[in-house]
Amino acid sequence: MLTQIIAIAKAAGQGIMTVYNQPDGKVVLKSDQSPLTEADLLSNQIIVSGLARLTPEIPVLSEESVAIPYEQRAGWQRFWLVDPLDGTKEFIKHNDEFTVNIALIEHGQPVLGVVHAPALDVCYAGAVGQGAFVERKQNPAEPIQIAPRKAQDLLKIVASRSHRDGRTSALLDHLGPHECISMGSSLKFCLVAEGSAHFYPRLGPTMEWDTAAAHAVVNAAGGKVCELSGAALRYNKADLHNPEFFVLGNSDHALLSAVQRCL
The missing domain is CATH 3.30.540.10 (Fructose-1,6-Bisphosphatase, subunit A, domain 1)
Structure with missing residues (x-):
């Protein structure tokens, strides 16, 4: 279809x-x-x-x-x-x-x-x-597919253009040297899916319909969309609000571990 x-x-x-x-x-x-x-x-x-x-x-x-x-x-x-x-x-x-x-x-x-x-x-x-x-x-x-991040690569992070908050800024500071790309809407997911960015953190509120389509694209490109625990976002919950989540390469355990230590 x-x-x-x-x-x-x-x-x-x-x-x-x-x-x-x-x-x-x-x-x-x-x-x-x-x-x-x-x-x-x-x-x-x-x-x-x-x-x-x-x-x-x-x-x-x-x-x-x-x-x-x-x-x-x-x-x-x-x-x-x-x-x-x-x-x-x-x-x-x-x-x-x-x-x-x-x-x-x-x-x-x-x-x-x-x-x-x-x-x-x-x-x-x-x-x-x-x-x-x-x-x-x-x-x-x-x-398209996600770009595996090598140890020597500068971390490329995509962040919200209209919904940046203090916690997100603090997280980016804790992650060390990086390039930050600002983008609106679910296009942020797609930058990770196509390998233009390694990581997208979302600590502000979102709804299930905000993320589902781009989540599917990221999955198909070899990446993952997960909660802080590493568990994949789930859909059709009683409460349609999403928890805080992260978009990253499926095998980038080191980056997820670094984020978990910061939050």
Whole structure:
């Protein structure tokens, strides 16, 4: 289904861009004071309707859909998890670093994911058994994988552009010499997946739909997304908030151990 999901994500991206290119796109605040744009709602409509046509038997959980009680979700073994516009603050700032995120969750783990950045015309995708790849503009898809970090390599860390906090800054200081790349939305995961960065720490709040699609891409590229303990993030919890997490190479035990000592 990966090809069809990429097509749905790109259609949603086209919808987003029709709003993005208008100077008077409406922005309102949701109950948690996070911004919601016309583009979120349009993207959500395109994705949900597209998934309903493609896989009517698989339920959909989306950030912008009506809340679904855990008692109903608890029996789901397979479902779509969607963030129709990740990085709404980046969208409002007009810096192009926002994405469409679509993930397939099976038994609490992401097995397929598409992260499409319409303003950048870049699409990352990955699935269990198929590897991960990136499409840039009109170029053919290229396979991607994480970059194993050698002892002599300068640590490359990607951090949030809009959600940096004091604890994250303190952690980066404790890790010693490094290069820090600032990026918005779930593109931070993708920089690790394609080998442009070694590590992405997230100590601030996130929701399951923020991470699932990019988590699948990282897994397919040979990396891992884990809690401080090293256990993989799980999905479809009663509380849809994620714990603090880290994105890194699957075999980089030394880096994970260094982070565990710091926190």
